[in-house]
Amino acid sequence: MSEAQLITSLASHTVFSSVSSVSSSTMPAGIPDWRLNPWQWVDQIVEKSQSSPNSVSWSDQVDEFFDSKLQTPGVWHELPSLNDTPDGQLVRFRAMVQDNFETELYLSQFRVRDLNSGRIRWVTSKYRDLVACGPREELLSDESDQVVHGERQSFYCVSVPGEAAWAAEGFRRRSDSASPIPSTSKMGNHLKRRNTVDDAMEMAESEESSKRIRTQAHPNGAASDSTTGSNNSLSLNLPLPDAQGKAAIIKFYNSNASFSINDVYEFVGIISLDPSLASMPHEGDMEQDYFEQFNQQERLVQSPPPSLIPRLHVIKQKVVLHSNPNLTEMSTVVPESATESFLKCRDSLHDILKKVLLGDGLAADYLMCHLMAKIYKRQHGLVLGKFALNVFAVPMEQNYTHRLTTFLQQLISKSHYLALTIEALNKLSFFPKKDHHANRLISGMLQLSKHTHLILDETKMNQGQLTPEGLNNLKALGNLISWQKVDYDFSFHQLPFESDCPCLILSEGRTMLPSDFQLLLKPTVEVTPASIDESLLSANAALSSEILTHLRNFLTQARFLDWKLTADIEAGIEQDFVQLRAEDPTKFTPEDLHDHLVLAKLMSQSYGLNNLDHHVWTKVKAMELERKERLVHLPPRNRNGGLLGQE
Template identity: 35%
Template sequence: MPSTNDWINNPLGVVEEMFGASQNSSDSGWEAKVTEFFRQRLMEKDAHTWVPSLNDVPLHYLKPNSLVKFRCLIQDMFDPEFYMGAYETVDPSTKAKVLRCGKYKDVTECGVDLDSANMVTSERQTFYCVPIPGESPWVKEISSCVVDCFYAGACQARVVPSTSYVPSRQKRSYEDDDDEDDMDTQPQAQGHAHNGTPAAGESQGNGDSKRQETEAPSGQKASSPPLDLNFPLPGEQGPACLVKVYADWDGFKLNDTLEVYGILSVSPALSALSDQTDTSSSLILDPAECMETAEELRVHSPPASLVPRLHLIHTQRLTHNNPLLPPAALEDSAASLAATLGEMASVRAELLAYFTQLLLGDVLAAEYLLLHLISNVYARRDVIPLGKFTLNLSGCPAAPAGPAYTEQLYRALQQLVPSAYRLSMTLHNMNQLRLVPRKDYVANRLLSGALQLAANTSLYLDETQLEQGQLDPAGVRNITALGNVVAWQKVDYDFNYHQMEFPSNINVLIASEGRSLLPSDCHVHLQPQVTPPNMEAYLGSALTAQSSSQLNKFRLYLTMARALDYSISEEVTKAVEDDFVDMRKDDPQSISADDLHSLLVVARLSCLSLGQSALSTDAWSRAKHIETLRKSRSEPEGRLNGNEP
């Protein structure tokens, strides 16, 4: 049985051993045995910490062809490609033939017999994956700390440098590495599925962004701009990766968040192939032999030193990316879960006090901010997303305190949630930013936009930055896209010929002076109880007053509360219905079906915030009380700080 060093440092050795055994015994199920072998190894205690992460370890420190992991979002899905699953090589001196396995590889050994009857052509899918957009610094720090702690005690697939220097990820370290494979290896014979044929696993509306038409719109001209890593958010850093999937790719969707375990491929032969696609290269692609344009080849086959390949062996979907709470934590024993839930009420009180300080002493606004942060789209009824709770916090301090206040408030929230993005709604940003992803038919890829976010990302819209001026057509489209996220939790991706709707699950918080120009599920006008002379210093002291252990408690609490199950018994349902009828009798004009829905959402979130998984009559009464207080607050006249765009 392979040792730990073998299956992490040399996973291809495990694969080839099982492949060879299958040829001797005519075992057709060897591929399933490979995936089961690695799955069982990764289930061992702390085994996942033994595998180095592309998120935390610079690429040039990782051993080629070793097992690595990558926490990522599926940003795009390319067409399926064909590869040599099995092939024969011929020794030029002895003429001896050897059957070899081509799975989990990008390059083959030299001397391939292309006329061999034993050659097997197989198919695999390629996903373009990027780090989870907007991942908070504390998530990366904790994940990196786990890696550092492990490597301090054991040496696995990486050499720790003697300095703190972090080289650029564009450094092509392994192309000149003496330990790298010889340059006589060659890329596997690959080809993408024919453009006129639907790709494997492709269906309308399943989250697939593959080619929707066979020709590019006439307005798009072929060009070769510098290759970018296509991150959804501006200023993002980190590795992008081409993940090769060998089975069950129909089960993956665009924007899924995954932790991928696979075999790292950074062969210099791949970079040579990428260089050949440059228009200045002496290699001229024959249109009769290649259905792809030079631009498409350049984008789909970037240098491996810049965009490594990862051949997937095992993966798990991430319901969250909080490193303090393993994905299986909610499936632990009932006793362990009960102990955790028992502390939620006390942590809630501490977090509420912290939010009250951040919101200048406004306890009611702090209550609604807490409910907002644990909201989650848990189901959809036709086109209606259930569980969303967009919060418009108006009355935020105006300039000169305004920008400092909204920025510091975002910093405080970013310290608590795993993923967040602050969109400053200046006129320039609204008119210039690409919020909605768009299909580039020339390069056959999806150009990302700022609304291509992972589920449960906190989107902080700073409307206090929007000044008087004119929105151009792009700005109007961006405002419409934000409104669709708020109202319907969807983003309509632009495919030029048509739009394709993609569901989202984004927690939207709108900070504004007057009531927002965007719709919201809940509007709370801030009523400060304190007026600090120096707003930035006041909020800065509130941030630094929280210890790491206290912040970790808050982070765990928010993730746990969002993930809890929830139900309403028949008895409580009947009591709520009777109460609603009584409220309608007292004042039919003051309460509607929408008000009932809002009350049920607030009651649900109030229960979850206390660690309760079922609605009680007390929670219902509490929801009615705070909703009455919220509606009783006077709202300032005007919108958008008194100015219309």
């Protein structure tokens, strides 16, 4: 490695994060009805724009109206959850984008006539799936020159996969703390007790008003694993099994904005729950009509019942950087006034992790860094910031690996535990696959949002034969660990999607999977069932509700701190590198330098530092030296290879 290459390598590890903040404030007094019936406000703006022409289009006026309302402090968080709201109200939905669908056409602007008065008014189907003419209204279908079509994007979104129960509950509490918006369903509960005559009158009126026009040219909707299956987890097409998981079809109107698959957003929009949106199966004999049979499969899975998968017409959205409900504001720098409390959190976390790891302080340092890790740059085939940690020689007694996982899940907001058994590798779907018949993406276990921790338990591996599907799953897992990408199967080709999922591999002996850091667990206590129980119970006892909140916030804040290398530190690192290479070129490779820098970045952030100092660099060198001394009896191995003995 030349001096220029070394400087480039050092510079590549400097990262500056731009983190937007979400301010929290008190709720405004009063509850305006624009949230209860947003469609009414849209209609008023459309109609007014025709009678009073304005240089600003009605569509932009609608956007400005809702944008100004949502900018009011407290309004965003007091909007009700999508799951608890009647049709046509404004709601929030925090979700991961799982799939995207074809662009839809809708009637942006058209006219209807009142059959009693003859009055003609302008209406729109923006923010609607169905347009309901009044009891005595008709669509002026012969005015094709007056009809304006628009386009909207359609996405399939699911609840954030792997979100911890404490995080989900925290978001619910934050919503409940805001003043609730009166529900039209609650205000109308007395209607359920109306008499039979009133019911009959309502039904007659309903029949008259059922002249509705479907507004999208081609119905696009949710992906499901079975068009007829009754299992909600399957029909919702969730990456991970989740009894509380939700899904929605998101309709988006801003053509200038873009969404990335697997990113998490919080959407605000108008919910649509009309039962007529569901596609019904064809009742005739389709054995001879292959074209209809093919279309029906796509239609059924992409137009599910809104009661299962509602539609949400988005008015505004924002990117969700993390899933910690305790933090509404993020900073890339630890204020001087908070430095002491930040360091206390670090010490507390280290002590608690040391207990869980049976007294191994070095393992506690590496595990702490792993919990904070995130990718900060991809350059020249390198993925900088990934921290795949293999802790081996873990105890086999007392279900230690599962109990360790349960403990860690109290600290991190998104994770998934996978017992690596032959059965799991052969039968589970790890990577997404395209279903061309239904025109949807069937999700896989590795379709996860950023900063979702994968805990891979290799101690559960049993004897058996891997099928071709099992080998493909193992390969996908290896690619995720090595390159932080997952290849999605589109039948005729594979398309790589970038990921950022820190992987913790727990194994009895040497792992069959690649890793960045291998660490031999070295307990300071005699490993017995009693000592394991005592260590885990002691660690859990130290986690009071207040301490848990502090530690969760510490891990989230540390992950997003800015970090850079100063000129004097770069010079010192360069000198160390040259000296170590001169002593033995095989013992300190360019890959080792990258490992040192990644570890140095994370250790610096754990101390609340935005740059590397000599103290941390010295500590990192000592950590790596001790870690490698523990591996002295292990044969050398390619860090990005070696699956199933293939070196």
